[in-house]
Amino acid sequence: MELKKIFPDLYEENLRNVIEQEGTVVHLEQGEMLMDIGGFIKFVPLVLEGSLKIMREDKDGHELLLYYVKAGETCAMSLTCCMGDAQSNVRAVAEEPTTLIAIPVRYMDLWTNQYQSWKSFVMHTYQKRFEELLETIDGIAFQKLDDRLEKVLKSRVDMAGSNHLVVTHQELASELNSSREVISRILKQMEKRGMVKLGRNKLDVLF
Amino acid sequence: MELKKIFPDLYEENLRNVIEQEGTVVHLEQGEMLMDIGGFIKFVPLVLEGSLKIMREDKDGHELLLYYVKAGETCAMSLTCCMGDAQSNVRAVAEEPTTLIAIPVRYMDLWTNQYQSWKSFVMHTYQKRFEELLETIDGIAFQKLDDRLEKVLKSRVDMAGSNHLVVTHQELASELNSSREVISRILKQMEKRGMVKLGRNKLDVLF
DNA sequence: CGAGTAGTGTGACTGAGGTTACATCAATGC
């Protein structure tokens, strides 16, 4: 398996062996939900390919994008499950066709004791997600919607590795906890300024 | 020292001994800043008494309350410093006269290997702060200002252990990244509905 | 006691963004 290439920080060979031994490879179609809010976390996902979208939802069904989990990463929320309540407070959806290794949570605590590289991987994950949550907070609290939309577009371009995005206004609106009309309005303004080129179900980012 | 009483989860006696040996007791006056954004983290604070206010600031100087660190707790941000960059991305200010033990960061990694209870304390801290950040995000993204203000008042009542709060409208406005006039306006409405009683530099919470 | 100062009250205005209500418009299937 290409575990070594995708997760170079897990440098202990023994660790990689147990991961392959105890983990289950799972494949998700685009849009498939891996975990819903309130669901019980029974495993930790190590993403091999594709990406997961982690989001939060309020009582009225409004969504908000928290961050993406890409290849070589894992979800910080699921790491906390080894202690106390194992219920998820976020939703995880495959943003594209995605392959991951599911590790039963019972190994979490054990491995952090046994494998230095696993411990440091977990710690780094916490730190990274923490910073991302802080950025998300900055975005909502301090930035205006157009800036936030730009940021989402940029990050999608990065992930897709292409300026050509296949996405609807509605999807963008959901990620930003806004409404479709508002996003259409802002995108139109951006098009007038030459920042994007709009199409049906797609748009080209030009900045 | 009352370490055992305040941090009952650190059940290993050896651990408590090293903490007392290697840590330095620090006292902060109300309003004193422990750590500023961009500052270098050289120690982890274990709060013995009082509380720290952890906040974020944008480039224009607007502040936003993230969470409080109370007695028996520590700051998650400072835990991440043992790996990679040691610069703080938040500000920590004493909310009231506060006593804490400052642990040099070099012990962090060592202790998580050596003391099971320290490791689990660190993990629990991460989990707790994660949840609080998510709540903060919910607040900003989904709730209106009056709800958020109510929440802040409630949490201050809890901390003070009294319905009588000594605080100015300006302080509340800063915590919520809002403006004084708006908070005054909302407080006045709340007074009309009998939820609070207003005074100069103080207010009584009646809900 | 009078001046200065920090905190508070209030009204008018503004702008961002959410909502409503339609009008198109492009793909798809029949």
Place this chain on the structure above:
DNA sequence: GCATTGATGTAACCTCAGTCACACTACTCG
């Protein structure tokens, strides 16, 4: 081709909250 459906464009309107301007009020300190 034509109907259906989902995606997009747009205008009118409304609400919340930020800003400005200024009055007022309770302390403090010389």
